[in-house]
Amino acid sequence: MKIFLIALAAIVLPMQLLAQHTLSGRVRNADTNEPLAGATVVLQGANTATATGSGGTFSFPNLPDGTYTLKVTYLGFEQQQVRINLPQGEQVQIQLRPQAMQTGEVVVSATRASEKTGTTFTNVTKQEITERNFGQDLPYLLEQMPSVVVTSDAGAGVGYTGIRIRGSDITRINVTVNGIPINDSESHGTFFVNMPDLASSIEDLQVQRGVGTSTNGAGAFGASMNIRTIGVNREAYAEAVNAFGSYNTWRHSVSFGSGLLNDKFTIDGRLSKISSDGYIDRASSDLKSYYLAAGYHGKTGMLKFVTFSGREKTYQAWDGVPEDKLETDRTYNGFTYENETDNYQQDHYQLHYSKDLLPRLNLGGAFHFTRGRGYYEQYKYNQKLANYGIAPVVLGDTTISRSDLIRQKWLDNYFYGATYALNYTDVAGKLNATLGGAWNKYDGDHFGEVIWARYASDSELGQRYYFNNALKTDFNIFGKVNYQLTERLGVFGDLQYRTIDYSIEGVDDDNRNVTQEADFSFVNPKAGVTYQLTEGQTAYASYAVGNREPSRSDFTDKPQNTQAGAADPKAETLYNLEAGYRLRGNRQTTRYNVDANIYYMDYNNQLVLTGQLNDVGSPLRTNIKDSYRAGVELAGLVNFNDVVELSSNVTFSRNKIRNYTEYLYVYDADYNVEDVVETNYKETDISFSPAVVSAHKLEVQPVKGFRAAILYKTVGKQYLDNTASEDRKIDAYQVADLRLRYTLKPSFMREVELAVLVNNLFNKKYVANGYTWSEQYTGDSNRYDYNYYYPQATRNFLLSLGVKF
Structure with missing residues (x-):
């Protein structure tokens, strides 16, 4: 009998072991297909639970054959239950719909x-x-x-x-x-x-x-x-991140959250300080910020207050590096005055409210207020005192009309208003409609003060030499409708009406009276269609119209020596066609995405620099009747069991202006404009618009918790102006970064992460931005180009240590 039982156990036990299964899957956002980390997954048949990992994944090992029910919950999303039969359903994909x-x-x-x-x-x-x-x-x-x-x-x-x-x-x-x-x-x-x-x-x-x-x-x-910004965190947390890197770069950040208190209240906060000496000489930054949010979350409503603020002090590196210094002194900074700095603080306050009015109808709204104030300080050589409202200094027979001085240019502004959205979804889920909009008001003072002058004459402390005030009211209302005509075919419509009332009163920094008013009214229609080819495959197309008013400088810099209204800048219009294909797939342990998109952006009256100057020598943007951008964007991602991930995207584009005229000024010996040379181009490239841009990433996780990634970026040639001249361009560049992260989860805290980022791994010397201007002189047929560039750092690193409780 004993021998029989041993033999039976020897037969049955392996069969039982063979009958054990691992149930695994991934939880995603049904709208965006993004993985949801931290979702709660309860396996009711086995009376056990787990939480999804960073990729939205979960697993339950050692399960015998049988029928189970998965209950998945995630704050802000509708709960879902799924019945699973093992062994057939070992892999499961769960889509949760947002519960806004x-x-x-x-x-x-x-x-x-x-x-x-x-x-x-x-x-x-x-x-x-x-x-x-x-x-x-x-x-x-x-x-x-x-x-x-x-x-x-x-x-x-x-x-x-x-x-x-x-x-x-x-x-x-x-x-x-x-x-x-x-x-x-x-x-x-x-x-x-x-x-x-x-x-x-x-x-x-x-x-x-x-x-x-x-x-x-x-x-x-x-x-x-x-x-x-930060959503609702169910659990309390505390985090601290400290980083150090090249150019004496430091980052200190502390964050905390209360979790859900009494299932209704949340508090989240952060304090940060970042400083760096910069790669360019004296291009230092001292940055401080905070974030604080407190919310009440009821069954049918929510009230949340959010405030964040930033204060910056940066040494100016705005002028860039002259072309002739790029090879010999690429970290050159022409500013040497010790306090040639930009100083600004911006405080944001937001009060959000939302409410379920009916089971399928909800309302959201927000009041906001932003306070900004600050200045940049400059040392200016040999300035005309008259330009600053300062009388000449008379010393005997000598009259001093110029002086070195230090000035501050100030912005002091308020921005406030309200936004709202009313959203309806029908019972069948085929129709989703939104009515939204906003009313915003801007009130900004622009003024300058002289805080020191070598020859001060009759000036006052903080001599104010210009002041103007700008008021701008922006109102918009829009309606959006998504409707699913069939199970596969859906249509989208969107119509926005926007009005702008803008006025400036006072004198600008060049002593010109810039008092003026402008009003705009825009209608911006949009429409789209989507078609689900198969499960996970979607084709789409859309057409949209956008309108935009000119910016402040287009108004303040316009010439004043022309007849009234002749030089007023016009609004810009963009007609945009998009069409593409999306693929989202999962096969056992492999996840993959493919995106392909073509676009055509047709501009009417786009504002661009043409070389024209106003009556005091400031560059002007001019409305160009016909210009366009057209391109193809390709992107793909494949992830093998969260061990290897490869992603890549590339854009091929054509960016052109038709019938473009460049203006080149000719100066005499006293630097007075004697002539203007006009050059016409039937079709030319839009500045700062590379024909090819790509980004690639290869990330591996050879052991659990350790990830290594190579990031590679390529950017094609860019022109500094709209003439497509090889004499005024930014060369194409390729740059690689290395990122390493190692995460531990010790028993006494949630997580410890050590990370390092090596930028520009192969130590390339490249520039990513710049500007130019040109001129000619009487009796000299040569054209003189003045190109300035912003060199980017050679190989450098950042080392970070983060802890989570």
Whole structure:
């Protein structure tokens, strides 16, 4: 009998072992297809639970045959239950639909694109932002995205940085934070130096290329960037990150969150300090910031207060490096005065409210207030005292009419308003409609003061030599509709009406009276279609119209020696066609994405530099009737079991101006304009628009917790002006970075991560930005070009240590 039992056990036990299975899967956002880390997965049949990892993955090992129920929950998303039969269903993909009202992101979602809007966009998750964040400005965290080119005045990504998408600079990229406009109302620019380390408080962001969907603020004329700050964290947390790197770069950041208190209240905060000496001589940065949010989350409503602020002091490196010094002194900075600095502080306050009005109808709204003030200080040589309202100094028979002096140019402004969105979804889920909009007001003072002069004469302390005030009211209302005609075919419509009332009163820094008013009214229609070819495969197309008013300098710099109205700048119009294909797939342990997109951006009255000057010598932008951008964007990603991931994107584009006229001024011996040479081009390249841009990443995880990635970026040749001249260009460049991260999860804390980023691994000498101007002289047939460049840092590193509790 004993022998029989042993034999039976020897037969049955291996059979039982063979019957054990591992149930694994991935949880994703149904709208964006992004993995959801931290979702709770309960296996009810086995009475066990787990949380999804960084890639949204989970697994339950050693399960016998049988039927199980998976219950998946994630804050801000609808709960889902899935029945699983083992062994047939060992791999499962779960899509959770956002439940916007739990986190109150109604205004944010109203201005974002989805898989059903037929537009071109890229989503960036919190995990991806964290991986890339070593303290550099936000543009550098987006460098691997399609059609993106970034640059840094100081050369190392800290301080003043810039970003171009499809050749369009930041003044043509609409930026919102939680649905609130961030672009400066007058210049249209966004200065990320005023929001240092904001990336540490971002939940996710979406970049739409082209006109995109209707949003708040200045019209998107090349792209839009929709940023959402920290969402709802279920568990309490505390984090600290310290980083050190080349050029005496330091980053210190502390974050905390209360988790859900009484299942209703949350508090999140952050303090950051970033400093760097910069790669360019004296191009130092001293940046400080904070973020604080407190929210109440009820069953049908949410109230949340968000405030963040940044203060920056950067030594000016705006002038760049003259071309003749690039080879011999590429870190040259022409500013030598010890306090040639830019100083600015910007405080943001937002109050968000959302409410379920009906089971399928919800309302979101926000009030916002932004306070900005600051100045940049300059040492100026041999200035005319009369230009500063200072009388000449008379010493006996000598009259002194010029003096060295130190001046400050100030901005002191207020920006406030409200945004709203009303969203409806029908019972069948076929129709989604949104009514949204915003009313915003800008009130800004521009003034200059002389704080020291070698010959002060009758000047007062803080001698004010110019002052003007600008008022701008921006109102928009839009309606959006997504409708699923069939199971596979969906259509999208979007119509926005926007008005601008802009006035300036006073004198500008060149002593010209710039008092004037301008009003604009725009209608911006958009339409799109999507078609699901198969599961995971979608084709789309859209057509959109965008209009944008001129910026402040187009008004203040316009010539005053022409007849009234003759030189008024016109609004710009963009007609944008997008069409593409998306593939999202999973096969056992392999995940893959493919995106292919073609675009045509047809501009009417685009404002560009032509070489023309106004009556005091300032460069003018002129409306060009006909110009366009056309291109193909290809992107792909493949991930093998979270061990190897390869991603790549490339853009091929053609960026042209038709019937362009360049103006070259000819000066006499006293530097008076004697003549203007006009050169006509039937078709020429748009400046700063490379024909080829690509980004590639290979990341491996040879052992659990350790990741190594090679990042490779290529940017084609760029022209400094619109003449396509080889004498005025930025050479093509290729640059590689190395990123290493090692994560531990000891018992006494949630996580410890040690990371290193080696920028410009192969020590390339390259420039990413620049500018030029040209002139000619009487009796000399030579053309003189003055090219200035912004060299980027050679090989450098950043080392980071982060701890999470």
